[in-house]
Amino acid sequence: MHYHIWTIGCQMNEADSQRVAAGLERLGYQPAPRAEEADIVILNTCVVRQQPEDKAVGRLNQLKRWKQERPEGILALMGCMVGVKDTARLQQRFPWVDLLLPPSDPSALWAALAARGDLDEAQTLIADAESRRLALGRTDTVLPASEEGQAVSAYIPVVLGCSHACTYCVIPYRRGAERSRPPEAILAEAIQLVAQGVKEITLLGQIVDRYGYDLLDFAGAQEPPLVTLLRRMHEIKGLQRLRFLTSHPNWMRDDLLRAVVELPKVCEHIEVPIQAGDDDILAQMRRGYTSDDYRQLVARIRELIPSVSIATDIIVGFPGETEAQFQRTYDLLEELRLDKAHIARYSARPLTVATRTLEDGLPYEEKERRRRVLDKLQSRIVQELNAPYLDQIVDVLVEGEKKGRWFGRTRTDRLVFFTAEGDWRGRMAQVRILWAGPWSLVGEPALSDCD
Numbered sequence: 001m002h003y004h005i006w007t008i009g010c011q012m013n014e015a016d017s018q019r020v021a022a023g024l025e026r027l028g029y030q031p032a033p034r035a036e037e038a039d040i041v042i043l044n045t046c047v048v049r050q051q052p053e054d055k056a057v058g059r060l061n062q063l064k065r066w067k068q069e070r071p072e073g074i075l076a077l078m079g080c081m082v083g084v085k086d087t088a089r090l091q092q093r094f095p096w097v098d099l100l101l102p103p104s105d106p107s108a109l110w111a112a113l114a115a116r117g118d119l120d121e122a123q124t125l126i127a128d129a130e131s132r133r134l135a136l137g138r139t140d141t142v143l144p145a146s147e148e149g150q151a152v153s154a155y156i157p158v159v160l161g162c163s164h165a166c167t168y169c170v171i172p173y174r175r176g177a178e179r180s181r182p183p184e185a186i187l188a189e190a191i192q193l194v195a196q197g198v199k200e201i202t203l204l205g206q207i208v209d210r211y212g213y214d215l216l217d218f219a220g221a222q223e224p225p226l227v228t229l230l231r232r233m234h235e236i237k238g239l240q241r242l243r244f245l246t247s248h249p250n251w252m253r254d255d256l257l258r259a260v261v262e263l264p265k266v267c268e269h270i271e272v273p274i275q276a277g278d279d280d281i282l283a284q285m286r287r288g289y290t291s292d293d294y295r296q297l298v299a300r301i302r303e304l305i306p307s308v309s310i311a312t313d314i315i316v317g318f319p320g321e322t323e324a325q326f327q328r329t330y331d332l333l334e335e336l337r338l339d340k341a342h343i344a345r346y347s348a349r350p351l352t353v354a355t356r357t358l359e360d361g362l363p364y365e366e367k368e369r370r371r372r373v374l375d376k377l378q379s380r381i382v383q384e385l386n387a388p389y390l391d392q393i394v395d396v397l398v399e400g401e402k403k404g405r406w407f408g409r410t411r412t413d414r415l416v417f418f419t420a421e422g423d424w425r426g427r428m429a430q431v432r433i434l435w436a437g438p439w440s441l442v443g444e445p446a447l448s449d450c451d
Contacts, residue, residue, distance in 0.1 A: 003029045004038035008055055009046025011245070012104070012204050013079055015155035017044045020078070020106045021144040027113060031146050035066060040074045042101075042109075045081035047170060049347035056081055060094055067096040074098050076109055080174040103175045104160055142189050143196040152399045152408075152426045154198045156189055157181065158229065159205030164248070166275075167286050167358075168315065170349035171206055180212050183229055190233055199426055200241035200397055201233070208244050209251035227259045234263045240428065241397060241411070245271040246313075249289045249297050257304040268305050269413040271340075272297065273313035277332030278325035281318050284358070291332055298336050309412035311340035314374060317367030318346045319358035326370050334377060339385060339412065341378045345371050379438040386414070386436040393446050396431045398424040415440040 003024045007017040020042060021031065032038040043059055046052040060077070067075050078101035082090065087100045099108050143151055161176040162169075190201055203226075205211055212218045212225020221228065226244065233242055242265045249272055260266045276282050279290045301308055314329060333341060345367040348355045396416045398408040405417045406424045417440060418431050424445075431443040 001029045001040075002032035002038045003040040003042070004032045004035045005042045005044060006035070006059060007044040008052050009044070009048065009079065011155050011202065012157055012206075013044050013046060015157050015204060016079070016104050016106075017042070018144065018147075018154070019142055020044075020109070021146075022142055023106070023110065025145045031144070035063060038073070039070075040076070041066065042076045042078055045077065045079040047080045047174060047349070049344060049349075051347070053081060060097070064096050067098075074109075074112065076101055076106075078106065079103050080170070083174040084176040104157060142192055143198065147196075149197045150400075150425070151196070151198055152397065153200040153202065154193050155202050155204050156186055156193070157204045158186055158226075159208060159211045162206035164207060165286065165353075167284060167353035168318065168346065168349070170352055173351045175206070178207070178210060178214065180210075180215050180225070182215065183212070183217055183225075183232065186229065187232060187236075190236055190239065194236055194238040197426065199239065200243070201239060202243040202245060203229070203233075204245065206246065207248040207251055209247050209253070209256060223255050224253055227256055230259055230263060230266055234265050239265060242266045243269060243413075247272040249274075249287075249294055252297060252301075254300070254304065257301060260305055260308075267411040267413070268308045269311070269411065270301055270305075270308060271311040271313075272301075274332070275313060275315050276318060276321075276325075277329035278321070281321055281325050281329075284320070284354075285315075285318065286353070291328070295332070295336065298338070307412070309339035309414070310336075311342070311413070312338050313342045313344070315344055315346050316370040316374060317362045319354055319360045319362070321346075321362065330374060330377060333374060334381070337381050337385065338378075339382065339414075341374070343371050343374045343378065383436075383438040386438065386441060389414075389433045389436050389441055391433065393430050393432050394441070394443075396429045398427050398429055400425055417442045418444055420445045 003021070005017045005021055007013050024040065029040065035041045041063060043056060045056040063075055067073065075097050076099040077090065077094065077097045080103055082100045082102050084102050090100055091097070099112060101108055143154065159178060159180050161178045162171045163178040165172050193201060209224065209226060211229060215225065218225040218228065230242060233239065247270060252272060260268060274294050275285055275287055277291050282290060298310060301310060314333070316326065346360070348360045394410045394416065396408040396410060398406050400407060405419050407415065407417045408429070409415055416431055430446045432446045433441045433443040435442040
């Protein structure tokens with residue numbers, strides 16, 4: 001028996017897919033590289049913009065023939081395309097889909113497998129137990145057996161859903177209201193991941209800084225619950241690096257930034273989106289801050305963490321965005337010289353306030369032009385930021401091999417490639433940088449933890 005999982009979208013989806021794969025392998029299923037070779041096919045989807053949704057629809061239509069030829073197979077649709085309600089519409093649109101699984105909730109899959117006659121008694125008990133653990137915000141094996149010893153970095157969702165409701169964002173309608181997972185469940189998951197060979201863990205949340213404020217465990221706490229969680233995870237033996245994302249300008253406090261400095265395992269990398277550099281656009285987005293607020297936050301981050309790298313998200317072509325407003329975003333990005341910028345065209349999403357109340361009158365071609373302009377600017381900025389790394393030695397946690405070269409990331413999330421004999425996966429290597437581009441660094445090993 002084989003399974004195939006197709007995943008598109010954010011790190012949260014990657015984490016969800018990994019946990020489903022782990023559960024299936026506990027039931028005796030093996031991974032298949034192609035859907036055509038699988039008995040269970042799961043599409044884990046994203047609808048934050050139109051492009052990933054179109055890709056998911058295209059893949060669903062391709063699998064219609066697979067389902068016709070394999071009626072006994074299971075085709076499941078998972079993730080934000082399903083959302084947390086209103087599944088009847090999807091079932092009518094794609095009647096060949098067997099299961100609709102909300103984000104981070106594959107319980108219907110375990111129930112379906114437990115009800116099938118091809119699972120023995122022990123496997124049925126495993127499927128039932130998986131459903132009960134999910135109801136408690138817990139899981140058991142979080143890394144598929146096929147990836148043990150291979151996965152160096154892993155994600156742990158700590159905050160599910162979002163209640164902030166930016167006017168352009170569909171996430172609250174698809175992933176539901178914000179809810180934090182119990183700290184003990186997160187710690188148990190982290191310990192299990194480290195036991196399976198993982199050396200770096202990234203904590204995930206739509207607004208990760210808000211972790212724990214809805215839990216009784218942290219009632220009356222003197223520091224943000226995320227800081228307390230980072231301190232506890234820092235004590236896990238064998239864990240070498242910790243990261244967290246994504247932050248929000250309104251919720252990033254100094255004590256969180258100080259924790260990055262105080263806890264050696266926490267990497268000096270902050271992801272905190274700006275989305276736009278014009279105050280009127282930010283107000284229409286309901287982001288809750290101004291461009292000057294963000295400018296001051298960046299200065300504060302750099303003051304408290306001098307070696308920090310900062311990443312941001314930007315949306316171009318928001319409804320009504322004028323050329324002058326776009327220029328303010330350009331000017332702010334050029335001024336702040338951030339280490340990474342994820343730049344996306346605005347895409348109208350069903351149910352959102354922006355779609356219901358604002359006219360999306362900017363042509364696609366103009367949105368794409370603005371995206372390319374910012375991308376070119378950011379490419380130049382990062383090229384200049386990376387140039388000083390030439391002939392420097394950086395610490396790299398080696399994640400794997402691609403096209404004959406080993407790759408990994410620095411503490412500040414810079415991607416590094418190098419060529420070396422032997423197995424370097426999972427090793428902490430010191431790499432001398434010989435070439436610095438805008439999106440990656442290339443070098444040669446200087447020293448490693450095994451030399």
